[in-house]
Amino acid sequence: MSPYILGIDVGTTSIKAVLLEKVSRAVVASQTLATAADVVDNSGIKAKEQQTSHIIDALNRCVCLLPRDKLENVSSIGLSGQMHGVLFWKAKSGCDWPDGECFTARDTSQLITWQDGRCSCDFLSSLPKPDSHLSVATGFGCATILWLMKNRPGFLEDFGVAGTIQDYVVSMLCGLDGCVMTPQNAASWGFFNTTSNQWNTEILRAAGFPTHLLPQCVPSGGLAGQTRSNWHGVPAGTPVGAALGDFQCSVYSCMRDQTDAVLNISTSAQLTYAMPADFKPQGSPQPASSISYFPYFEDSYLAVAASLNGGNVLASFVEMLKLWMKEFGVEEPSDLCLYEKLIGCALNQETSDLRVRPTILGERHNPMCLGQVTNISSANFSLGHVSRALCCGILDNMASMMPADLLQQAGVRRIVGSGSAIARNQVLRQEVERAFPLPVVYGQNADSAVGVAMVLCDRC
Structure with missing residues (x-):
C-alpha cells in the first residue's frame, strides 16, 4: 500500500484532518469536526479564550474517523493551526496517554486566541519597540505574555512552556520537554527578527518578559521529532513536522x-x-x-x-x-x-x-x-x-x-x-x-x- 501523509489543521472553530497519498498527491480521506471550545468572557477585558481539552478531544475524534488501514501506513504527520495565539503548559506533564493511542490535555492553560482583545492601544504603545519589520498587535503571543506579567503576575508561575496550540500538539505527540516553533509561528507572536531567525531576547528581558518561555526556533518545513506512541493506528516513531502557520499552508495548497x-x-x-x-x-x-x-x-x-x-x-x-x-x-x-x-x-x-x-x-x-x-x-x-x-x-x-x-x-x-x-x-x-x-x-x-x-x- 502506498504511504500516506497525515495533514492536520487546528483551526479557530474546527479541526480538519486529511490523508494525502504520497505518490499521487491525492487526498484520499478527509474529516472535519467543530471544536466547540470557546469560553464565554465575562471579564470585561475583551478576552478570547478556548478550552484546550475540548480542542484536543475534537482532534482525537477527528483523526479516529479516518480509515484505520490508511492511518497504519502514515509515513509522516504535518500540523498547521491558528497563528498568534498562546497556550501554556507544564514541562514533561502537558498530557496523559491513558490508553496508549490517545492523549488528553493536562496541566495546561486555556488557549488565548488570535482574536483576544485585552491588549489595548495604550498598552501596546507602552511596549518596547521590537527589532523586527513586523508590528505587534493584540492577540499576539508576546504581547499577551507581557499583559499577563503586568495584570496577572502570578499566572505564569504554574507553567514552564509556551507555544501555539499546534506547537503544543507537536510537543505532545513527540514527547518533547519543551516547545519548538517555526519562524512562521514565531513571527506571528511578535518580537521576532525573521532575517536572523532570532527572538528579541534582550529587548524582552529588559521589559521583564520571562524569556525561558520563548520556544526554540527550527526551520519551516523541517521535522520536530517522532511520535512517542501509536496514535489511532499511526505507528510510534513516525516523523512529525514542526508546526506551521495556517495562513502559509493555505497559500501553499493553492498558489500554483x-x-x-x-x-x-x-x-x-x-x-x-x-x-x-x-x-x-x-x-x-x-x-x-x-x-x-x-x-x-x-x-x-x-x-x-x-x-x-x-x-x-x-x-x-x-x-x-x-x-x-x-x-x-x-x-x-x-x-x-x-x-x-x-x-x-x-x-x-x-x-x-x-x-x-x-x-x-x-x-x-x-x-x-x-x-x-x-x-x-x-x-x-x-x-x-x-x-x-x-x-x-x-x-x-x-x-x-x-x-x-x-x-x-x-x-x-x-x-x-x-x-x-x-x-x-x-x-x-x-x-x-x-x-x-x-x-x-x-x-x-x-x-x-x-x-x-x-x-x-x-x-x-
Missing part, C-alpha cells in the same frame, strides 16, 4: 505559480502574493501599513494584506436581521435561508450607490476605523441595495489595503479566489472581479490541512 495572488475570504480575509526570492524586509515596524511581509519557506516572504473583516461581517449582518425579527416577534428563518435571500436580492440589484464601509472589527493597521454607511437615500434602502453594498464594501476594503495596480506592478497575472465565503456567494465573486481587473480563477480552494501535507510531501 509565483505570478499568482491568492484572495481568501472566509471568517476574515487575506490577499497575498509571493515576493522575489532575494527580497528581505527592511526597517522597523510600520503599524499604519496595511501590508505586512510574512515568512514563507526557504527564507522567502509573502506580501500580505490581512483584513479582520470578511465573511464574519456578513454573519454579523445575518445575526442583526435575526435579532430584529425576534424583537418584532417574527419567526426566525435559518441562517442558510437568510443567506440565500440576501444573495438573491443582491443578484437582482446589479449595482448600488449606497456605500458601506464594513470594518466593524477595525483593522490591525487602523483599529479605530469602524464601520460606516453613507450616501443613504430613499431610493437605495432596499435589502438588495444593502446586501450588494455590503459585499462591495468588503472588496473595496480589501482593495484599499492592497490595490490592483500594486498587484500588477508586482507581476501578478491572475488571482486565485478561495474560501468558504467566496465559494457560496456569487455576489462576492462579482465584486472580486470588479475590484481587481485581473483574471480570477476559482475552485482551487485554500486548505491548510492539505497544504501542510503537501509541504511534507515536497520537503521531507
Whole structure:
C-alpha cells in the first residue's frame, strides 16, 4: 500500500484532518469536526479564550474517523493551526496517554486566541519597540505574555512552556520537554527578527518578559521529532513536522505559480502574493501599513494584506436581521435561508450607490476605523441595495489595503479566489472581479490541512 501523509489543521472553530497519498498527491480521506471550545468572557477585558481539552478531544475524534488501514501506513504527520495565539503548559506533564493511542490535555492553560482583545492601544504603545519589520498587535503571543506579567503576575508561575496550540500538539505527540516553533509561528507572536531567525531576547528581558518561555526556533518545513506512541493506528516513531502557520499552508495548497495572488475570504480575509526570492524586509515596524511581509519557506516572504473583516461581517449582518425579527416577534428563518435571500436580492440589484464601509472589527493597521454607511437615500434602502453594498464594501476594503495596480506592478497575472465565503456567494465573486481587473480563477480552494501535507510531501 502506498504511504500516506497525515495533514492536520487546528483551526479557530474546527479541526480538519486529511490523508494525502504520497505518490499521487491525492487526498484520499478527509474529516472535519467543530471544536466547540470557546469560553464565554465575562471579564470585561475583551478576552478570547478556548478550552484546550475540548480542542484536543475534537482532534482525537477527528483523526479516529479516518480509515484505520490508511492511518497504519502514515509515513509522516504535518500540523498547521491558528497563528498568534498562546497556550501554556507544564514541562514533561502537558498530557496523559491513558490508553496508549490517545492523549488528553493536562496541566495546561486555556488557549488565548488570535482574536483576544485585552491588549489595548495604550498598552501596546507602552511596549518596547521590537527589532523586527513586523508590528505587534493584540492577540499576539508576546504581547499577551507581557499583559499577563503586568495584570496577572502570578499566572505564569504554574507553567514552564509556551507555544501555539499546534506547537503544543507537536510537543505532545513527540514527547518533547519543551516547545519548538517555526519562524512562521514565531513571527506571528511578535518580537521576532525573521532575517536572523532570532527572538528579541534582550529587548524582552529588559521589559521583564520571562524569556525561558520563548520556544526554540527550527526551520519551516523541517521535522520536530517522532511520535512517542501509536496514535489511532499511526505507528510510534513516525516523523512529525514542526508546526506551521495556517495562513502559509493555505497559500501553499493553492498558489500554483509565483505570478499568482491568492484572495481568501472566509471568517476574515487575506490577499497575498509571493515576493522575489532575494527580497528581505527592511526597517522597523510600520503599524499604519496595511501590508505586512510574512515568512514563507526557504527564507522567502509573502506580501500580505490581512483584513479582520470578511465573511464574519456578513454573519454579523445575518445575526442583526435575526435579532430584529425576534424583537418584532417574527419567526426566525435559518441562517442558510437568510443567506440565500440576501444573495438573491443582491443578484437582482446589479449595482448600488449606497456605500458601506464594513470594518466593524477595525483593522490591525487602523483599529479605530469602524464601520460606516453613507450616501443613504430613499431610493437605495432596499435589502438588495444593502446586501450588494455590503459585499462591495468588503472588496473595496480589501482593495484599499492592497490595490490592483500594486498587484500588477508586482507581476501578478491572475488571482486565485478561495474560501468558504467566496465559494457560496456569487455576489462576492462579482465584486472580486470588479475590484481587481485581473483574471480570477476559482475552485482551487485554500486548505491548510492539505497544504501542510503537501509541504511534507515536497520537503521531507
